[in-house]
Amino acid sequence: MYCNEVKLEFVTCSEKVWNKIRPRPLVPKMLPSVVQLIIIEYNMFLNDKQLLDIKWHENWVKWSTLSTDEDKSIFDCAQEVTKNFFTYLSSVSFDEDKKLDEDTFVHR
Numbered sequence: 001m002y003c004n005e006v007k008l009e010f011v012t013c014s015e016k017v018w019n020k021i022r023p024r025p026l027v028p029k030m031l032p033s034v035v036q037l038i039i040i041e042y043n044m045f046l047n048d049k050q051l052l053d054i055k056w057h058e059n060w061v062k063w064s065t066l067s068t069d070e071d072k073s074i075f076d077c078a079q080e081v082t083k084n085f086f087t088y089l090s091s092v093s094f095d096e097d098k099k100l101d102e103d104t105f106v107h108r
Helices: 015-021 033-047 049-057 061-065 069-091 102-106
Strands: none
Touching: 033 049
16 A cells, blocks of 8 residues: 655644554665665666576586586576476375386476
8 A cells, every 4th residue: 555654735633643544664765785785686687687697507516617508508407407306396295106207207
């Protein structure tokens, strides 16, 4: 809900009552510098996929040793398949009839 901070003319309550009924702002008027920098960096990542990829790949030691773009693409695919496999395993309960291993998952 939007609530104007300035009391409108047709509102007849006192300032004290107005300040009590008006919700307090959720975000301070001035955020700390660290928070402002994080917001700026986040916005840059949303707008620049290449920058996001570079930042994400800094988390992987093997990435820096790979030489070609093809090697890097294969590495990305392997990371994605592994992530999806473990996400799938954690979300599904298996019984004896529904066995799934890495090979059958990749070829699905």
